[in-house]
Amino acid sequence: MIEETNNPTSADEFLKGIWRENPVFVAVLGMCPALAVTNSAINSLAMGLATTFVLVSSSVLVSLFRKVIPKQVRITAYIIIIATFVTAIDFLLAAFFPVIHKELGAFIALIVVNCLILGRQEAFASKNKVGLAVADALGMSVGFTFALLCIGIIREILGNGSLFNISLFGPNFEPWVIMILPPGGFFALGFLLLFFNWYTEWRKKKNETRDA
Amino acid sequence: MTVDNVHIEEEKESQPTILQEKEPSSFRLISSLGIAGFFSGLVLVSVYVFTQPLIEANRAEALQNAIFKVLPACESFVTLQLRDGKLIELKQKKEGEKSSKQEKEVKQIFAGYDKENKFVGFAIPGSETGFQDVIVALFGYDSDAKVIIGFEVLESKETPGLGDKIFKDADFQLNFEALAVEPEIISVKNGEKKNNNEVESITGATISSKAIVRLLNNTMDIYKSPINEYLNDQAND
Numbered sequence: 001m002i003e004e005t006n007n008p009t010s011a012d013e014f015l016k017g018i019w020r021e022n023p024v025f026v027a028v029l030g031m032c033p034a035l036a037v038t039n040s041a042i043n044s045l046a047m048g049l050a051t052t053f054v055l056v057s058s059s060v061l062v063s064l065f066r067k068v069i070p071k072q073v074r075i076t077a078y079i080i081i082i083a084t085f086v087t088a089i090d091f092l093l094a095a096f097f098p099v100i101h102k103e104l105g106a107f108i109a110l111i112v113v114n115c116l117i118l119g120r121q122e123a124f125a126s127k128n129k130v131g132l133a134v135a136d137a138l139g140m141s142v143g144f145t146f147a148l149l150c151i152g153i154i155r156e157i158l159g160n161g162s163l164f165n166i167s168l169f170g171p172n173f174e175p176w177v178i179m180i181l182p183p184g185g186f187f188a189l190g191f192l193l194l195f196f197n198w199y200t201e202w203r204k205k206k207n208e209t210r211d212a
Numbered sequence: 213m214t215v216d217n218v219h220i221e222e223e224k225e226s227q228p229t230i231l232q233e234k235e236p237s238s239f240r241l242i243s244s245l246g247i248a249g250f251f252s253g254l255v256l257v258s259v260y261v262f263t264q265p266l267i268e269a270n271r272a273e274a275l276q277n278a279i280f281k282v283l284p285a286c287e288s289f290v291t292l293q294l295r296d297g298k299l300i301e302l303k304q305k306k307e308g309e310k311s312s313k314q315e316k317e318v319k320q321i322f323a324g325y326d327k328e329n330k331f332v333g334f335a336i337p338g339s340e341t342g343f344q345d346v347i348v349a350l351f352g353y354d355s356d357a358k359v360i361i362g363f364e365v366l367e368s369k370e371t372p373g374l375g376d377k378i379f380k381d382a383d384f385q386l387n388f389e390a391l392a393v394e395p396e397i398i399s400v401k402n403g404e405k406k407n408n409n410e411v412e413s414i415t416g417a418t419i420s421s422k423a424i425v426r427l428l429n430n431t432m433d434i435y436k437s438p439i440n441e442y443l444n445d446q447a448n449d
Contacts, residue, residue, distance in 0.1 A: 095266035177373035
Protein backbone atom coordinates (compact mmCIF):
# COMPACT_ATOMS: atom_id res chain seq x y z
CA MET A 1 0.00 0.00 0.00
CA ILE A 2 2.91 2.34 0.73
CA GLU A 3 4.18 1.78 -2.82
CA GLU A 4 0.80 2.55 -4.24
CA THR A 5 0.52 5.84 -2.40
CA ASN A 6 4.09 7.01 -2.79
CA ASN A 7 2.89 10.36 -4.01
CA PRO A 8 -0.57 10.48 -2.53
CA THR A 9 -2.88 13.24 -3.64
CA SER A 10 -5.57 14.74 -1.47
CA ALA A 11 -8.17 12.86 -3.49
CA ASP A 12 -6.46 9.52 -2.71
CA GLU A 13 -6.35 10.30 0.99
CA PHE A 14 -9.99 11.33 0.91
CA LEU A 15 -11.20 8.27 -0.97
CA LYS A 16 -9.32 5.65 1.04
CA GLY A 17 -11.32 6.46 4.20
CA ILE A 18 -14.64 5.97 2.51
CA TRP A 19 -14.13 2.46 1.22
CA ARG A 20 -10.68 0.85 1.23
CA GLU A 21 -9.84 1.77 4.84
CA ASN A 22 -13.34 2.44 6.09
CA PRO A 23 -12.95 3.07 9.84
CA VAL A 24 -15.90 0.90 10.85
CA PHE A 25 -16.14 -1.83 8.23
CA VAL A 26 -12.44 -2.40 7.62
CA ALA A 27 -10.50 -1.04 10.59
CA VAL A 28 -13.34 -1.78 13.10
CA LEU A 29 -12.66 1.44 15.03
CA GLY A 30 -15.18 3.56 16.90
CA MET A 31 -17.39 0.62 17.84
CA CYS A 32 -18.89 2.37 20.87
CA PRO A 33 -20.86 5.01 18.91
CA ALA A 34 -21.35 2.59 15.99
CA LEU A 35 -23.33 0.29 18.27
CA ALA A 36 -24.80 2.62 20.87
CA VAL A 37 -26.42 5.50 19.02
CA THR A 38 -27.36 3.87 15.72
CA ASN A 39 -30.91 2.97 16.74
CA SER A 40 -32.27 5.48 14.23
CA ALA A 41 -30.99 7.05 11.03
CA ILE A 42 -31.20 10.59 12.35
CA ASN A 43 -29.15 9.74 15.46
CA SER A 44 -26.54 8.04 13.29
CA LEU A 45 -26.31 11.08 11.05
CA ALA A 46 -26.01 13.46 14.01
CA MET A 47 -23.28 11.35 15.60
CA GLY A 48 -21.47 11.10 12.27
CA LEU A 49 -21.54 14.85 11.74
CA ALA A 50 -20.43 15.61 15.32
CA THR A 51 -17.51 13.21 14.86
CA THR A 52 -16.71 14.83 11.50
CA PHE A 53 -16.48 18.25 13.14
CA VAL A 54 -14.16 16.97 15.88
CA LEU A 55 -11.98 14.87 13.57
CA VAL A 56 -11.47 17.56 10.92
CA SER A 57 -10.82 20.41 13.37
CA SER A 58 -8.43 18.32 15.48
CA SER A 59 -6.56 17.16 12.38
CA VAL A 60 -6.08 20.76 11.22
CA LEU A 61 -4.65 21.81 14.58
CA VAL A 62 -2.49 18.74 15.06
CA SER A 63 -1.11 19.07 11.55
CA LEU A 64 -0.44 22.80 11.98
CA PHE A 65 1.44 22.28 15.24
CA ARG A 66 3.09 18.98 14.33
CA LYS A 67 6.58 20.50 14.50
CA VAL A 68 5.91 22.41 17.73
CA ILE A 69 4.43 19.67 19.93
CA PRO A 70 7.25 17.70 21.62
CA LYS A 71 7.03 13.97 20.85
CA GLN A 72 7.05 13.04 24.53
CA VAL A 73 3.78 14.80 25.30
CA ARG A 74 2.09 14.46 21.92
CA ILE A 75 -0.71 12.12 23.05
CA THR A 76 -1.63 14.44 25.93
CA ALA A 77 -1.60 17.41 23.56
CA TYR A 78 -3.82 15.60 21.06
CA ILE A 79 -6.28 14.68 23.80
CA ILE A 80 -6.44 18.32 24.96
CA ILE A 81 -7.19 19.43 21.40
CA ILE A 82 -9.78 16.69 20.83
CA ALA A 83 -11.49 17.22 24.19
CA THR A 84 -11.77 20.95 23.53
CA PHE A 85 -13.63 20.39 20.27
CA VAL A 86 -15.82 17.68 21.77
CA THR A 87 -16.89 19.94 24.64
CA ALA A 88 -17.54 22.75 22.17
CA ILE A 89 -19.77 20.58 19.96
CA ASP A 90 -21.51 19.29 23.10
CA PHE A 91 -22.47 22.85 24.10
CA LEU A 92 -23.39 23.83 20.54
CA LEU A 93 -25.68 20.84 20.07
CA ALA A 94 -27.36 21.51 23.42
CA ALA A 95 -27.91 25.13 22.38
CA PHE A 96 -29.16 24.61 18.83
CA PHE A 97 -30.43 21.02 18.63
CA PRO A 98 -31.65 20.18 22.14
CA VAL A 99 -33.73 17.19 20.96
CA ILE A 100 -30.81 15.47 19.24
CA HIS A 101 -28.53 16.36 22.14
CA LYS A 102 -30.94 14.65 24.53
CA GLU A 103 -31.11 11.54 22.32
CA LEU A 104 -27.34 11.18 22.01
CA GLY A 105 -26.79 11.98 25.68
CA ALA A 106 -23.42 10.97 27.09
CA PHE A 107 -22.23 9.64 23.74
CA ILE A 108 -21.37 13.16 22.55
CA ALA A 109 -18.87 13.52 25.39
CA LEU A 110 -17.58 10.03 24.63
CA ILE A 111 -16.37 11.15 21.19
CA VAL A 112 -13.18 12.09 23.11
CA VAL A 113 -12.32 8.42 23.50
CA ASN A 114 -13.29 7.40 19.97
CA CYS A 115 -10.03 5.76 18.94
CA LEU A 116 -10.72 6.65 15.31
CA ILE A 117 -9.96 10.30 16.12
CA LEU A 118 -6.81 9.82 18.20
CA GLY A 119 -5.73 7.15 15.72
CA ARG A 120 -5.89 9.54 12.75
CA GLN A 121 -3.93 12.20 14.67
CA GLU A 122 -1.17 9.78 15.60
CA ALA A 123 -1.01 7.91 12.30
CA PHE A 124 -1.64 10.70 9.84
CA ALA A 125 -2.22 14.32 10.88
CA SER A 126 0.96 14.51 12.97
CA LYS A 127 3.06 13.48 9.95
CA ASN A 128 1.45 15.32 7.05
CA LYS A 129 0.73 18.79 5.72
CA VAL A 130 -2.57 20.47 6.57
CA GLY A 131 -4.14 19.89 3.15
CA LEU A 132 -3.50 16.16 3.22
CA ALA A 133 -4.55 15.94 6.87
CA VAL A 134 -7.88 17.60 6.08
CA ALA A 135 -8.44 15.29 3.11
CA ASP A 136 -7.67 12.27 5.26
CA ALA A 137 -9.90 13.47 8.12
CA LEU A 138 -12.76 14.28 5.75
CA GLY A 139 -12.49 10.90 4.05
CA MET A 140 -12.45 9.03 7.36
CA SER A 141 -15.38 11.12 8.62
CA VAL A 142 -17.46 10.46 5.53
CA GLY A 143 -16.61 6.77 5.80
CA PHE A 144 -17.57 6.75 9.48
CA THR A 145 -20.83 8.64 8.89
CA PHE A 146 -21.65 6.33 5.98
CA ALA A 147 -21.06 3.26 8.13
CA LEU A 148 -23.18 4.64 10.99
CA LEU A 149 -25.94 5.52 8.55
CA CYS A 150 -25.91 1.99 7.11
CA ILE A 151 -26.34 0.50 10.57
CA GLY A 152 -28.88 3.14 11.62
CA ILE A 153 -31.03 2.77 8.50
CA ILE A 154 -31.16 -1.02 8.81
CA ARG A 155 -32.02 -0.84 12.50
CA GLU A 156 -34.66 1.86 12.11
CA ILE A 157 -36.40 0.17 9.18
CA LEU A 158 -36.54 -3.23 10.87
CA GLY A 159 -36.98 -2.07 14.45
CA ASN A 160 -39.39 0.79 13.97
CA GLY A 161 -40.74 0.40 10.44
CA SER A 162 -39.67 3.92 9.58
CA LEU A 163 -36.82 5.90 8.01
CA PHE A 164 -35.87 9.35 9.32
CA ASN A 165 -39.09 9.13 11.37
CA ILE A 166 -41.22 8.67 8.23
CA SER A 167 -43.33 5.53 8.54
CA LEU A 168 -42.67 3.13 5.67
CA PHE A 169 -45.00 0.20 6.09
CA GLY A 170 -48.14 1.68 7.60
CA PRO A 171 -49.74 0.79 10.91
CA ASN A 172 -49.96 -2.98 10.29
CA PHE A 173 -46.21 -3.50 10.41
CA GLU A 174 -45.08 -5.35 13.51
CA PRO A 175 -41.61 -3.90 14.27
CA TRP A 176 -38.70 -6.10 15.32
CA VAL A 177 -38.21 -4.27 18.58
CA ILE A 178 -34.96 -6.19 19.15
CA MET A 179 -33.33 -4.25 16.30
CA ILE A 180 -33.51 -0.92 18.13
CA LEU A 181 -32.42 -2.55 21.38
CA PRO A 182 -28.69 -3.12 22.01
CA PRO A 183 -28.59 -6.65 20.47
CA GLY A 184 -29.84 -5.18 17.19
CA GLY A 185 -26.68 -3.09 16.98
CA PHE A 186 -24.53 -6.21 17.12
CA PHE A 187 -26.72 -8.03 14.59
CA ALA A 188 -26.66 -5.18 12.10
CA LEU A 189 -22.92 -4.57 12.50
CA GLY A 190 -22.15 -8.28 12.27
CA PHE A 191 -24.08 -8.73 9.03
CA LEU A 192 -22.56 -5.61 7.51
CA LEU A 193 -19.02 -6.78 8.37
CA LEU A 194 -19.86 -10.17 6.89
CA PHE A 195 -21.07 -8.52 3.70
CA PHE A 196 -18.02 -6.24 3.44
CA ASN A 197 -15.54 -9.06 3.91
CA TRP A 198 -17.39 -11.28 1.48
CA TYR A 199 -17.43 -8.50 -1.11
CA THR A 200 -13.71 -7.75 -0.69
CA GLU A 201 -12.84 -11.43 -1.06
CA TRP A 202 -15.08 -11.80 -4.08
CA ARG A 203 -13.47 -8.83 -5.81
CA LYS A 204 -9.99 -10.07 -5.03
CA LYS A 205 -10.79 -13.45 -6.54
CA LYS A 206 -12.33 -11.86 -9.58
CA ASN A 207 -9.22 -9.73 -10.15
CA GLU A 208 -6.97 -12.75 -9.72
CA THR A 209 -8.83 -14.82 -12.27
CA ARG A 210 -8.83 -11.92 -14.66
CA ASP A 211 -5.07 -11.39 -14.27
CA ALA A 212 -4.44 -15.08 -14.77
CA MET B 213 -4.76 -6.00 8.39
CA THR B 214 -3.59 -3.57 5.76
CA VAL B 215 -4.20 -0.69 8.12
CA ASP B 216 -2.04 -2.22 10.84
CA ASN B 217 0.83 -2.64 8.40
CA VAL B 218 0.69 1.01 7.48
CA HIS B 219 0.88 2.00 11.16
CA ILE B 220 3.92 -0.16 11.81
CA GLU B 221 5.80 1.11 8.81
CA GLU B 222 5.03 4.70 9.65
CA GLU B 223 6.31 4.20 13.16
CA LYS B 224 9.53 2.73 11.86
CA GLU B 225 10.05 5.75 9.70
CA SER B 226 9.65 8.18 12.58
CA GLN B 227 11.88 6.24 14.95
CA PRO B 228 15.26 7.68 13.80
CA THR B 229 14.04 11.28 14.04
CA ILE B 230 13.24 10.78 17.74
CA LEU B 231 16.77 9.50 18.38
CA GLN B 232 18.40 12.33 16.51
CA GLU B 233 16.46 15.00 18.34
CA LYS B 234 17.82 16.27 21.60
CA GLU B 235 15.66 15.40 24.58
CA PRO B 236 13.55 18.51 25.16
CA SER B 237 13.78 20.10 28.58
CA SER B 238 11.04 19.57 31.15
CA PHE B 239 10.27 23.26 30.88
CA ARG B 240 9.53 22.89 27.18
CA LEU B 241 7.22 19.93 27.82
CA ILE B 242 5.36 21.66 30.61
CA SER B 243 5.09 24.97 28.80
CA SER B 244 3.78 23.43 25.58
CA LEU B 245 1.07 21.57 27.46
CA GLY B 246 0.37 24.69 29.51
CA ILE B 247 -0.09 26.77 26.38
CA ALA B 248 -2.34 24.10 24.86
CA GLY B 249 -4.39 24.03 28.05
CA PHE B 250 -4.61 27.81 28.15
CA PHE B 251 -5.99 28.09 24.62
CA SER B 252 -8.29 25.15 25.21
CA GLY B 253 -9.69 26.92 28.27
CA LEU B 254 -10.09 30.13 26.31
CA VAL B 255 -12.06 28.37 23.57
CA LEU B 256 -14.23 26.53 26.09
CA VAL B 257 -15.04 29.67 28.07
CA SER B 258 -16.08 31.57 24.96
CA VAL B 259 -18.24 28.71 23.67
CA TYR B 260 -19.78 28.36 27.13
CA VAL B 261 -20.57 32.07 27.44
CA PHE B 262 -22.05 32.05 23.95
CA THR B 263 -24.19 28.91 24.32
CA GLN B 264 -25.23 29.01 27.97
CA PRO B 265 -28.10 31.53 27.57
CA LEU B 266 -29.45 29.46 24.67
CA ILE B 267 -29.19 26.22 26.63
CA GLU B 268 -30.94 27.80 29.63
CA ALA B 269 -33.65 29.14 27.34
CA ASN B 270 -34.15 25.69 25.80
CA ARG B 271 -34.42 24.12 29.22
CA ALA B 272 -36.85 26.75 30.48
CA GLU B 273 -38.94 26.38 27.34
CA ALA B 274 -39.09 22.60 27.65
CA LEU B 275 -40.17 22.93 31.28
CA GLN B 276 -42.74 25.60 30.43
CA ASN B 277 -44.21 23.47 27.62
CA ALA B 278 -44.47 20.50 29.98
CA ILE B 279 -46.20 22.62 32.63
CA PHE B 280 -48.71 23.97 30.11
CA LYS B 281 -49.36 20.43 28.95
CA VAL B 282 -50.12 18.93 32.35
CA LEU B 283 -52.18 21.95 33.42
CA PRO B 284 -54.28 22.58 30.30
CA ALA B 285 -55.86 25.82 31.54
CA CYS B 286 -52.56 27.24 32.72
CA GLU B 287 -51.29 30.46 31.12
CA SER B 288 -48.61 31.51 33.58
CA PHE B 289 -46.92 29.94 36.57
CA VAL B 290 -45.08 30.75 39.78
CA THR B 291 -42.17 28.64 40.97
CA LEU B 292 -42.44 27.39 44.55
CA GLN B 293 -39.54 25.96 46.52
CA LEU B 294 -39.83 23.38 49.26
CA ARG B 295 -37.73 24.50 52.22
CA ASP B 296 -38.05 22.95 55.69
CA GLY B 297 -41.45 21.51 54.80
CA LYS B 298 -42.76 24.86 53.59
CA LEU B 299 -43.42 26.13 50.10
CA ILE B 300 -41.80 29.48 49.41
CA GLU B 301 -42.48 31.56 46.33
CA LEU B 302 -39.52 32.22 44.08
CA LYS B 303 -39.27 35.61 42.41
CA GLN B 304 -39.76 35.29 38.65
CA LYS B 305 -36.50 37.19 38.15
CA LYS B 306 -34.87 34.19 36.52
CA GLU B 307 -33.40 33.35 39.89
CA GLY B 308 -34.45 29.77 39.49
CA GLU B 309 -32.66 29.54 36.15
CA LYS B 310 -29.36 30.74 37.48
CA SER B 311 -27.82 27.36 37.95
CA SER B 312 -29.11 24.01 36.87
CA LYS B 313 -27.37 22.25 39.74
CA GLN B 314 -29.26 24.18 42.39
CA GLU B 315 -32.44 23.63 40.46
CA LYS B 316 -32.07 19.89 40.78
CA GLU B 317 -31.08 19.85 44.43
CA VAL B 318 -33.86 22.11 45.66
CA LYS B 319 -37.32 20.66 45.30
CA GLN B 320 -39.52 22.88 43.19
CA ILE B 321 -43.13 22.77 42.13
CA PHE B 322 -45.06 25.19 39.97
CA ALA B 323 -48.37 26.89 40.75
CA GLY B 324 -50.30 27.52 37.55
CA TYR B 325 -52.70 30.41 36.87
CA ASP B 326 -55.12 30.86 33.98
CA LYS B 327 -55.86 33.94 31.86
CA GLU B 328 -57.79 35.75 34.62
CA ASN B 329 -54.95 35.01 37.04
CA LYS B 330 -57.10 32.42 38.76
CA PHE B 331 -55.28 29.53 40.41
CA VAL B 332 -55.74 26.28 38.43
CA GLY B 333 -53.44 23.80 40.14
CA PHE B 334 -49.89 22.65 40.68
CA ALA B 335 -47.42 21.10 38.28
CA ILE B 336 -45.25 18.75 40.33
CA PRO B 337 -42.09 16.98 39.15
CA GLY B 338 -41.12 13.62 40.58
CA SER B 339 -38.73 10.77 39.87
CA GLU B 340 -38.76 7.04 40.48
CA THR B 341 -36.69 4.01 39.47
CA GLY B 342 -38.24 2.41 36.41
CA PHE B 343 -37.30 -0.75 34.56
CA GLN B 344 -33.93 0.49 33.28
CA ASP B 345 -33.21 3.89 34.74
CA VAL B 346 -34.81 6.69 36.70
CA ILE B 347 -38.04 8.00 35.20
CA VAL B 348 -38.55 11.74 35.66
CA ALA B 349 -42.08 12.98 35.15
CA LEU B 350 -44.22 16.05 35.68
CA PHE B 351 -47.88 15.86 36.61
CA GLY B 352 -50.67 18.37 37.01
CA TYR B 353 -52.50 18.33 40.34
CA ASP B 354 -55.83 20.00 40.94
CA SER B 355 -55.68 20.71 44.66
CA ASP B 356 -59.40 21.61 44.94
CA ALA B 357 -60.70 18.33 43.53
CA LYS B 358 -57.63 16.41 44.76
CA VAL B 359 -57.15 14.77 41.37
CA ILE B 360 -54.28 14.48 38.92
CA ILE B 361 -55.27 16.12 35.66
CA GLY B 362 -52.24 15.65 33.45
CA PHE B 363 -49.06 13.63 33.19
CA GLU B 364 -45.91 14.00 31.13
CA VAL B 365 -42.70 11.95 31.16
CA LEU B 366 -39.65 14.24 31.04
CA GLU B 367 -36.86 11.65 31.05
CA SER B 368 -36.91 7.89 30.70
CA LYS B 369 -34.87 5.09 29.22
CA GLU B 370 -37.64 2.50 29.33
CA THR B 371 -37.57 -0.31 26.75
CA PRO B 372 -38.65 0.91 23.30
CA GLY B 373 -41.85 -0.79 22.24
CA LEU B 374 -42.78 -1.90 25.75
CA GLY B 375 -41.92 0.37 28.66
CA ASP B 376 -41.95 3.51 26.54
CA LYS B 377 -45.71 3.10 26.24
CA ILE B 378 -45.89 5.03 29.51
CA PHE B 379 -45.58 8.11 27.33
CA LYS B 380 -46.44 6.78 23.86
CA ASP B 381 -49.66 4.88 24.64
CA ALA B 382 -52.72 7.15 24.41
CA ASP B 383 -54.86 4.74 26.47
CA PHE B 384 -52.41 4.89 29.35
CA GLN B 385 -52.58 8.69 29.28
CA LEU B 386 -56.36 8.46 29.76
CA ASN B 387 -55.63 7.23 33.30
CA PHE B 388 -54.46 10.71 34.21
CA GLU B 389 -57.44 12.76 33.09
CA ALA B 390 -58.98 12.71 36.56
CA LEU B 391 -57.05 10.42 38.87
CA ALA B 392 -57.94 10.73 42.54
CA VAL B 393 -54.88 10.77 44.79
CA GLU B 394 -56.74 9.89 47.98
CA PRO B 395 -56.54 7.61 49.79
CA GLU B 396 -53.82 6.24 47.50
CA ILE B 397 -53.27 5.53 43.82
CA ILE B 398 -53.46 1.82 43.05
CA SER B 399 -52.34 0.01 39.91
CA VAL B 400 -54.70 -2.59 38.48
CA LYS B 401 -54.56 -4.90 35.46
CA ASN B 402 -55.59 -3.62 32.08
CA GLY B 403 -59.38 -3.37 31.76
CA GLU B 404 -60.08 -3.66 35.48
CA LYS B 405 -60.32 0.01 36.37
CA LYS B 406 -63.38 0.59 38.58
CA ASN B 407 -62.55 3.44 40.93
CA ASN B 408 -61.08 6.78 40.02
CA ASN B 409 -57.97 6.21 42.10
CA GLU B 410 -56.87 3.24 39.98
CA VAL B 411 -54.36 3.19 37.13
CA GLU B 412 -54.68 0.55 34.43
CA SER B 413 -51.27 -1.01 33.83
CA ILE B 414 -49.95 -1.49 30.32
CA THR B 415 -49.81 -5.13 29.26
CA GLY B 416 -46.14 -6.00 28.80
CA ALA B 417 -44.97 -2.99 30.76
CA THR B 418 -46.14 -3.77 34.27
CA ILE B 419 -42.92 -2.68 35.93
CA SER B 420 -42.89 0.68 34.18
CA SER B 421 -46.60 1.23 34.92
CA LYS B 422 -46.15 0.40 38.58
CA ALA B 423 -43.13 2.71 38.72
CA ILE B 424 -45.38 5.56 37.56
CA VAL B 425 -47.91 4.78 40.29
CA ARG B 426 -45.10 4.71 42.88
CA LEU B 427 -43.78 7.97 41.50
CA LEU B 428 -47.17 9.66 41.88
CA ASN B 429 -47.78 8.31 45.40
CA ASN B 430 -44.30 9.10 46.71
CA THR B 431 -44.30 12.58 45.25
CA MET B 432 -47.76 13.33 46.61
CA ASP B 433 -46.60 12.15 50.06
CA ILE B 434 -43.87 14.76 49.99
CA TYR B 435 -46.04 17.65 48.85
CA LYS B 436 -49.49 16.91 50.33
CA SER B 437 -49.05 18.75 53.62
CA PRO B 438 -46.83 21.59 52.30
CA ILE B 439 -49.47 22.23 49.62
CA ASN B 440 -52.29 22.34 52.18
CA GLU B 441 -50.28 24.68 54.35
CA TYR B 442 -49.47 26.89 51.39
CA LEU B 443 -53.10 27.03 50.30
CA ASN B 444 -54.22 27.92 53.86
CA ASP B 445 -51.67 30.72 54.00
CA GLN B 446 -52.87 31.99 50.61
CA ALA B 447 -56.50 31.92 51.75
CA ASN B 448 -55.64 33.85 54.91
CA ASP B 449 -53.73 36.58 53.09
